[in-house]
Amino acid sequence: MSTLSTASIPSPDTDIDVWLSQQTDKSLLRFLTCGSVDDGKSTLIGRLLYDSQLILDDQLASLKNDSRNRHVGDEGIDFSLLVDGLVAEREQGITIDVAYRFFSTDKRKFIVADTPGHEQYTRNMATGASNADLALLLVDARKGLLTQTRRHSFILSLIGVKHVVLVINKIDLVDYSEEVFAQIEADYLEFAKDLGFKSFAAVPVSALRGDNIVEPSTRTPWFKGQPLLPYLENIIVDEDKSQALFRFPVQWVNRPNLDFRGFSGTVASGVARVGDEILVAASKKPAKIASIVTMDGDLEQAVAGQAVTLVLDREIDVSRGDVLTHSGQTPDFSNQFQAEIVWMADEPAYPGRSYLLKLGTQMVPATITDLKHKTNVNTLEKSAAKRLDLNEVGTITIATDKPIAFDPYKDNGTTGGFILIDRIHNLTLGAGTVTYGLQRAKNLSYQSFDVNREARSRLNGHEAQIIWFTGLSGSGKSTVANLIEKRLVAEGKHAYILDGDNVRHGLNKDLGFTEAARVENIRRVAEVARLMADAGLIVLVSFISPFRNERRLAREIAGDIKFLEAYVDTPIEVCEARDPKGLYAKARRGEITNFTGIDSPFEAPERADLVLHGATATPEDMAEELYRRLGL
Amino acid sequence: MSPSSASLTHLARLEAESIEIFREVAASFERPVMMYSIGKDSSVLLHLARKAFYPSRIPFPLLHIDTTWKFGEMIAFRDKMAEDFGFELRVHTNPDGVANNVNPFDHGSSRYTDIMKTQALRQALGAGKYDAAIGGARRDEEKSRAKERIFSHRNANHAWDPKNQRPELWRVYNTRLAPGESMRVFPLSNWTELDIWTYIYSEQIPIVPLYFAKPRPVVERSGTMIMVDDERFRLEDGETPREEIVRFRTLGCYPLTGAIPSNAATLPEIIMEMQASRTSEREGRLIDSDQAGSMEKKKQEGYF
Incomplete structure (x- = not known):
């Protein structure tokens, strides 16, 4: 031959x-x-x-x-x-x-x-x-x-x-x-x-x-x-990754006995040598590499691509997800960055939704805060978008729940590439590449004031909390919320109802009823509820809130504020028979679209804190049951 | 010497990738288990697992599905490895199959395999509540394996859905599971048969002696030489085993595993012979040749 x-x-x-x-x-x-x-x-x-x-x-x-x-x-x-x-x-x-x-x-x-x-x-x-x-x-x-x-x-x-x-x-x-x-x-x-x-x-x-x-x-x-x-x-394709800055994402803490504590992982880039000064990217704690351990014997150095176990010269706090680097060469460590993303799931990407983000060995909850534009993969033209569908490519900003260590993808594929994971079905939804960290995240910190929520709670004589009602239109959410509010106010407590229809007349009057608009609707309301609870109020949120992801988001936005999800479970036949606002009739006639239960889905809660049965219980009974759960 | 990642050989890269996969399993799952089938791929898998966690011991048990018809030398080798390397060995046999005396002679290879391997595996995975099972499959073995992910999702019935696999990007593995679901993990996905042998050679990894040629008692069944490994083998009338110098390219249940005539008694000789031979590896296993796409079908049913 x-x-x-x-x-x-x-x-x-x-x-x-x-x-x-x-x-x-x-x-x-x-x-x-x-x-x-x-x-x-x-x-x-x-x-x-x-x-x-x-x-x-x-x-x-x-x-x-x-x-x-x-x-x-x-x-x-x-x-x-x-x-x-x-x-x-x-x-x-x-x-x-x-x-x-x-x-x-x-x-x-x-x-x-x-x-x-x-x-x-x-x-x-x-x-x-x-x-x-x-x-x-x-x-x-x-x-x-x-x-x-x-x-x-x-x-x-x-x-x-x-x-x-x-x-x-x-x-x-x-x-x-x-x-x-x-x-x-x-x-x-x-x-x-x-x-x-x-x-x-x-x-x-x-x-x-x-x-x-x-x-x-x-x-x-x-x-x-x-x-x-x-x-x-x-052809020579190997970019010599050992020439890049040292990055070592810790995969697994190796602790066979009390005398040995090593950090196992693969050198993502650069070179580690015994005696090198290293830093933990998150804590900035320094240490020296005492030894580089493998089953084939200790190494003097480990280059990009090698899977090794690093032993440090002192006890510092390091766990899976930490990135070890050389001092003076640390990656970005913040909670916001811009990225390109290829969307890989049937369910579209919406700004405001919460996902799990995995980057290297770090996994954190994260939200797409902004969809700047999508890029037509055939013409490379950019256009405004409210969501990303399967196989679409977009430019987004991401906020993670806590800061993570990352580099721009062009500098480091390992510390700059990430995936987004669905929080309920665990599907891999998208592949992202970090473009750059957003500086404002590093400089903008929360202002803390001396009068805090605890102080306001003491003043009010009760704990602030959020009661989040979910259920179909006509299920009885607002009726129950109204009864509770009346009772609370009668008892001298500070309560306030955020109602779906009312908020859409003001704060959210720019939003329609597409899925993307509904996500944003809930995000804003969740933020308002948090502010009100922070001001010491008992906030009753009465929104259809049909999507699990958004209810989860609302709970996360609430942070450490007490949050109770009350599902008013009234079958659609009952709601439609009541039809207090005539909306089901209109939806059936096709006069309104994207109506929950008719041509838009309602995802019933899997783990609501409280389920009220609107078809069999009276509003008064439901209000009583809920009141007892408030622990006031 | 100026260090360079470009100088890492392909075996060094494959080794590092596999070690990374092992560590990801240990860090991400609550109850991992490693399938140990005692063959050469399992030997490499065991070696890589030891490297991944050194100086710790392998932080999960090894599971052997014993059909009761494995070669005697395989069982002896398995027990020696467990003793030498100090890993936790769990052995499972399908008790229903034993009670009904299911065997390859009376029940045919496909029913026997289903009961004693596939079902036994599902029983063991269910009983152990394992959320990740590490296996030694390689993508070069067979067409449907070529498309399988390294972290391959299984639903609560241990079934694989080839049309609905999670995209697998870079080396960022999605290890998330819902209750009852599990993951099959294949650290040797990117290895070829030649890689396995050259790695065994360069790392001096112990393997079952059946891979090396020596005189063994065999009979011929539908053109395949079968070794008579113990007294349970059913000889036909007038049939007597004859001594032939043979070895095995793949190991499984002895009545279903064909021997090849060979004089290759050392690793270099085996590799030479393999490179010169022109038959693919799974040809010696009878289960794949039933029907087109048979492996894909078995995998959807939960076979490894």
Whole structure:
């Protein structure tokens, strides 16, 4: 075959020890393939596996069998069959998830993330890109650059893949035309000039026929670059992360006995040496590295990528989630930053919603405080948005419940990349990259005053608290709230009702009834309730508040203020029969939309503090039951 | 020497990635367990777990699903490892299967496997209330495995939903679970069979001697050489085991595991032979060849 020794098969006279040390000393390249649906990604990967002789005899036999009636190359094989894994995918003939493939040559081991082309799978592509150093971007020579080419390039740039190979495939179908190749290459370079890629190459190939995969094709004598596989074998992609600032996210506290306390983790960047002065990013407590422990013996130093256990020279408070750094080189430590986010869930992202944020080994509750704009992944145009849907990309600001240590993603992928997790269903909702920390968070602290809530409570003679009613329209929330308020005021207590309708006439009159507006509606009311309770009042909030996430948010905004969630559980048939404001009738006639219970969901509380049964109990009974729970 | 992360070899990177995964499990779950199947991948898994937590002991138990039909040498090796390395070993056998004398001869490989492996596993995971089960599966083994996450979510019935997997970004693993749900975790996801062998070689990791060729008593069944490991093996009329120099590329229940003729008696010889041979690894296991997509189906049902 070629001079390139693609297959890792030792010949009989090879010195086995030499060969083995060659195998163990290989470098690693992780790349992803992307491009439009019919550009031939699976065929290309199948071809790479085939040409590096990684297809085994039994696989080859079943492959030839499966390839009948399909589009095959000179070898009689449909290479795409090698990689389209899931049964559902084979039936539909498309790749719907990220699949990982492995092959190696004598120089390198390759891990390939094969990602889908359709727009609805942007999230899968972002996933594949997150662990890749290089991207093969496929283009059909007959079609040139497509919308997908642009979208994928943008996502590569967003996730920070720095090395791109433009694989101009199906070059055989344009008669191996140099002009076609040169035009596509030029078009792409013009398009990608601002995307920040560090290396770029264009290669004319036919994945089906094997042109310019392993060896230079005689059918493209005009092409002076390297064929694809040699290019992948030789490109240097490792940014030397050991040259970056030292970051060590603590994963696990290693404490086998009272005499040993170490901090286990992977060096994210930089170098740690025995004797180095380090700081805990959160507490700024200093210490020195006393030893770097591994099962293979202590090390003098640990570089980025190594998983080790650090022992410090003194007892300082360090736990999982802490980031160890060198002094004078600490990361941002604050609770607000701006980020780009790829949304990956069916449920949209709304500003004001509370999520769990995981960054490195830190996990904290966090809120999207602002959605600045979303970016059209096809045109790169930015536009205002109230929410982000599946596969959309947006620029957001995030506030975390407590400060965390982070770096801009462009400086450090490990301490700058994060995911958002749904707090109820635990789904991974989005992938974010920190753009920069927001300075104001560091400088703006809460002013504390001498007259606090406790002082006001003493003055009022009762504890301030928030009673949050939830339930359908017409369930009886306001009736019960009204009874309670009358009774409290009669007893000389300071109470106030925040009513959904009333607040919408004033504070929230700019808000409609879309999901996004409802989220903001509740956020504002929760903040007002908190302020009122802080002023010493018993606050009765009577809002439909149909979404669990917002009720949870309201509880979190309340902080340490006593918070009681009262669910007035009245079946919709009963509410609709009552219909005190005639709203159900209107909703049924289609005159109002987004009406809870009709065409907008009500998520019943799973753990309300109190459930009142509005169909069977009288308002007076419900008010009495609630009053007893207030503990006044 | 100027330190450089670029100089880390692919094995060093794979090792570090696996160690990181182990630590993430220990830090994020309340009741993790590691599946220990005694094969070469389990040996690598055990070695990596020891490295991940050193000098601590492995902070979770190892679970072996004993079908009662494993090779005798596997059981001996398992017990020696537990003693040498001081980990907590838990062994589970499906008591219903034992009561009904379920075996590969009378019940066929697929029913036997379902009762003694899949169901036994579900019983053990349920009884142990494990919220994370670490396994040695690799993505290069089989097409449906190629798409599985490193942290792979299971619903309360231990089932996998391949179309609804959580996206897995960078090395930021979503370890959150609802009550009753669990996670399967695969630290060897990015290893290939060759990586496993070269790592065993360079780290001198102990493996079951069945991987090395030596004369063993075998009979031939539908073109596959089966080792007669104990007196329970049902010989057909007039059948006598013959001595052949064989070894095993994969280990499981001895009546279902094919031996290959081989003279490879050392690690380098095994690796040489493997590289020169042209048959994929799971070919020796009978359970995969039933139907297209059979592994994917088994996984949806809770098989590892």
